[in-house]
Amino acid sequence: MNKYFLSFAVIFFGISILFSAYILSQALKEIAYNQQPDNTTINEDTSEWEMIVVNENNIILFNRYTGDYWTKSINRNEGNTEWEKGLLPFNF
Structure with a gap:
């Protein structure tokens, strides 16, 4: 039983790491797409x-x-x- 428990724990740990990496990448992608660049300015210069x-x-x-x-x-x-x-x- 100890052999099955160890293999189950390794598989569960690997799936948890993959799932966490996926959730983190989706969160970072959403943050990156919703940000406005800092250097965007609207220039309404009407001087001649x-x-x-x-x-x-x-x-x-x-x-x-x-x-x-x-x-x-x-x-x-x-x-x-x-x-x-x-x-x-x-x-x-």
Whole structure:
């Protein structure tokens, strides 16, 4: 009887581990599918102008509605330069 009891206990223990792993995986799956990512933001920016910093020496101001843009180069040794209107690469 001791031989049957030991084999029954091992089988019962194995089934319990498999069942617990299944329940745990289902719970983790449900938690993962119901979460919202942290970086989702709704951006309702309605400003007309957007400032784009290309690098530390160039700045662009872009008009979202007309497509016009102004560029400015900033040289550390020479100081600030004037704003220049950029040419659009296409015609309306």
